[in-house]
Amino acid sequence: MITVQNINKSFGTYHVLKNVSTEFEKGKTNLIIGQSGSGKTVLMKCCIGLLDIDKGEINFDDRPFSALAEKRKKDIRKEMGVLFQGGALFDSLSVEQNVMFPLNMFTTMTPEEKLDRVNFCLKRVNLENVNQLFPSEISGGMMKRVAIARAISNSPSYLFCDEPNSGLDPKTAEVIDQLISEITEEYNITTVINTHDMNSVLQIGQKISFLYKGELWWEGNKNTILDTDNRELNEFVFSTELTRRLRK
Amino acid sequence: MLKLLGEYLILLSEIFKRPDKGPVFRRQLLVEFVGLGVDSIGIVAIISVFTGAIVALQTAYNIDSPLIPLTMVGFTTRQMMILEFSPTIISLILAGKVGSRIASEIGTMRVTEQIDALRVMGVNPANYLILPKITASMLFNPVLIIFSIVVGLWGGWIACLVSGLVTSADFIAGLRSWFEPFTVVYAMIKTLVFAFIIASVSGYLGYNVDGGSVEVGKASTRAVVVSSILIIFFDLILTQLLLV
Numbered sequence: 001m002i003t004v005q006n007i008n009k010s011f012g013t014y015h016v017l018k019n020v021s022t023e024f025e026k027g028k029t030n031l032i033i034g035q036s037g038s039g040k041t042v043l044m045k046c047c048i049g050l051l052d053i054d055k056g057e058i059n060f061d062d063r064p065f066s067a068l069a070e071k072r073k074k075d076i077r078k079e080m081g082v083l084f085q086g087g088a089l090f091d092s093l094s095v096e097q098n099v100m101f102p103l104n105m106f107t108t109m110t111p112e113e114k115l116d117r118v119n120f121c122l123k124r125v126n127l128e129n130v131n132q133l134f135p136s137e138i139s140g141g142m143m144k145r146v147a148i149a150r151a152i153s154n155s156p157s158y159l160f161c162d163e164p165n166s167g168l169d170p171k172t173a174e175v176i177d178q179l180i181s182e183i184t185e186e187y188n189i190t191t192v193i194n195t196h197d198m199n200s201v202l203q204i205g206q207k208i209s210f211l212y213k214g215e216l217w218w219e220g221n222k223n224t225i226l227d228t229d230n231r232e233l234n235e236f237v238f239s240t241e242l243t244r245r246l247r248k
Numbered sequence: 249m250l251k252l253l254g255e256y257l258i259l260l261s262e263i264f265k266r267p268d269k270g271p272v273f274r275r276q277l278l279v280e281f282v283g284l285g286v287d288s289i290g291i292v293a294i295i296s297v298f299t300g301a302i303v304a305l306q307t308a309y310n311i312d313s314p315l316i317p318l319t320m321v322g323f324t325t326r327q328m329m330i331l332e333f334s335p336t337i338i339s340l341i342l343a344g345k346v347g348s349r350i351a352s353e354i355g356t357m358r359v360t361e362q363i364d365a366l367r368v369m370g371v372n373p374a375n376y377l378i379l380p381k382i383t384a385s386m387l388f389n390p391v392l393i394i395f396s397i398v399v400g401l402w403g404g405w406i407a408c409l410v411s412g413l414v415t416s417a418d419f420i421a422g423l424r425s426w427f428e429p430f431t432v433v434y435a436m437i438k439t440l441v442f443a444f445i446i447a448s449v450s451g452y453l454g455y456n457v458d459g460g461s462v463e464v465g466k467a468s469t470r471a472v473v474v475s476s477i478l479i480i481f482f483d484l485i486l487t488q489l490l491l492v
C-alpha cells in the first residue's frame with residue numbers, strides 16, 4: 001500500500017497539486033483519472049520520486065520515501081516498476097537488453113538466470129522471438145508490452161503506469177489493460193495507473209481517484225462512478241457520446 | 249550566465265561519482281570508443297592528409313629567396329601540424345561531429361523519458377551517460393591527434409614529391425631539424441582540454457533539454473557553437489600559459 005499525505009507541488013508560481021491525500025491499495029489496480037493538465041503525471045512522478053514535493057509525505061508500506069535522499073531512494077526503487085507514457089525504452093539496447101536492464105542493476109543473478117527471467121517476462125506479455133530486435137524495429141503496441149515486461153522483470157511490489165494504452169487501438173488497449181490487471185492480481189502488486197480512457201476506467205477501475213485542477217475531487221470505483229452526482233466528475237465521465245448513451 | 253555555470257558544475261559533480269557497476273561502465277566505455285573515436289578516424293585522415301599537403305605546398309611556393317633553405321618546408325609543416333592544426337582544427341571538427349552527436353543522443357533520451365527511466369532503475373543518469381563519453385574522448389582524442397599529425401606530415405611529403413618543389417631528402421631533413429619534444433606535450437595538453445570541453449559541454453546541453461524534438465535540434469547546434477567557441481578561447485589561454 002502506498003499512502004500519499006497532503007502533498008503539494010508547484011512549478012514556480014503555478015500550483016499544480018493542492019493538498020492531495022490518498023491511498024493506493026495492494027493487489028488492486030488504482031486508477032488516477034482527470035483531464036489533460038490536471039496533474040496526473042506530476043502526481044505519479046512525485047510518487048516515484050522523479051519530482052520533489054514541496055510539502056507532504058509519501059510512504060510505501062509505512063516506509064517513508066519522499067523524505068529520503070536520492071541515494072537512499074534506491075532501496076525502495078528496487079521494488080518499483082514504471083511504465084512511462086511513451087514507453088521510454090532505451091533505443092540503443094535490444095528488447096532483451098532492455099528487459100534485462102533492471103536485473104543488471106539490482107540483482108546478482110547469473111547471466112542464465114537473467115535470460116530465463118527475461119524470456120519469462122516477454123512470454124508473459126505475449127511476445128516471443130523478438131529478443132534481438134531494437135525498439136525502432138517494433139510497433140507501438142509491442143513497445144508498450146516490452147516496457148511492461150521491463151517494468152515487471154525485477155518482480156516489483158509497486159507498479160506505476162502512465163497512460164498505458166494511449167495511442168493504441170481499442171483492441172490492443174484492452175489487451176494491455178487486461179495484462180496489467182492480471183499481473184496485479186497474480187503477484188499482489190500495488191498498481192497505480194494514470195488514464196483518461198473511460199474504457200479502462202470501467203474495465204479495471206478497482207479504485208478510482210479523480211483529479212480536478214490539481215485537487216483530489218472524488219474517489220470510488222468502476223461501479224460507483226456512473227451514478228455519482230458530482231458535477232465535475234460527471235462532465236468528465238459523460239464527455240463522449242459513448243458514455244452518454246451508457247447513462248440512458 | 250552564472251546560473252548556467254553553476255548548473256554545469258553541479259552536473260559535473262554528479263558525473264564524477266564512482267560508477268555503480270564497474271562492468272556496466274566498461275561496456276559503455278567500449279561503445280563510446282567506437283562511436284566517438286573509431287568512427288572519426290576517416291574524416292580525421294582525409295582532412296589531415298590534405299591540410300598537410302596544402303601547408304607544405306604553400307610554404308614551398310612562398311620561399312622565393314635563395315637564402316632560405318628548402319628544408320624549411322618540412323620544418324614549417326611539422327610545426328604547423330603539431331602546434332595548431334592537429335590539436336585545434338581537428339578538435340573543432342570533432343566538436344561538430346562528436347558534440348552534436350552527444351547532445352542529440354542525450355537530449356533525445358531526456359525528452360523520451362529514458363533519463364527518468366534510468367533514475368527509476370537506480371542509475372545515476374549523468375554518470376552512466378556522460379562519464380563514459382568524457383573518458384572515451386579524453387583517451388581516444390590524443391590517439392586521433394597523433395594520427396592526424398603523422399598523416400598530415402605524410403601528406404606534406406607526398407605533395408612535395410609529386411609537385412617536385414622539394415626533394416624527399418630536404419623535406420625529411422626539415423622534419424628532423426630543431427625538434428622540441430615539448431611541442432608534442434603542448435599539443436596533447438590542448439587535446440585533453442578540448443576533449444573534455446566537447447564531451448562535457450555537449451553532454452550538459454543535451455542533459456538539460458526541456459521540450460521536444462525542436463529543442464533537441466537546438467541543443468545539438470548549441471553544443472557545436474558553444475564548444476567551438478570555448479575551444480578557441482582555451483586555445484588562446486593555454487598557448488599563453490604554455491608557450492609564451
Ligand SMILES: Nc1ncnc2c1ncn2[C@@H]1O[C@H](COP(=O)(O)OP(=O)(O)OP(=O)(O)O)[C@@H](O)[C@H]1O
Binds near residue numbers: 036
Ligand atoms: N516540469 C514542469 N515544469 C512546469 N510545469 C509543469 C511541469 N510538468 C508539468 N507541468 C504543468 O503541470 C500541469 C499538470 O501536468 P501533468 O503532466 O501532470 O498533466 P496530466 O494530467 O498528466 O495531463 P495529460 O493527460 O495530458 O498527460 C500542466 O499544466 C503542466 O503544464
Ligand SMILES: [Mg+2]
Binds near residue numbers: 042085162194
Ligand atoms: Mg500525463
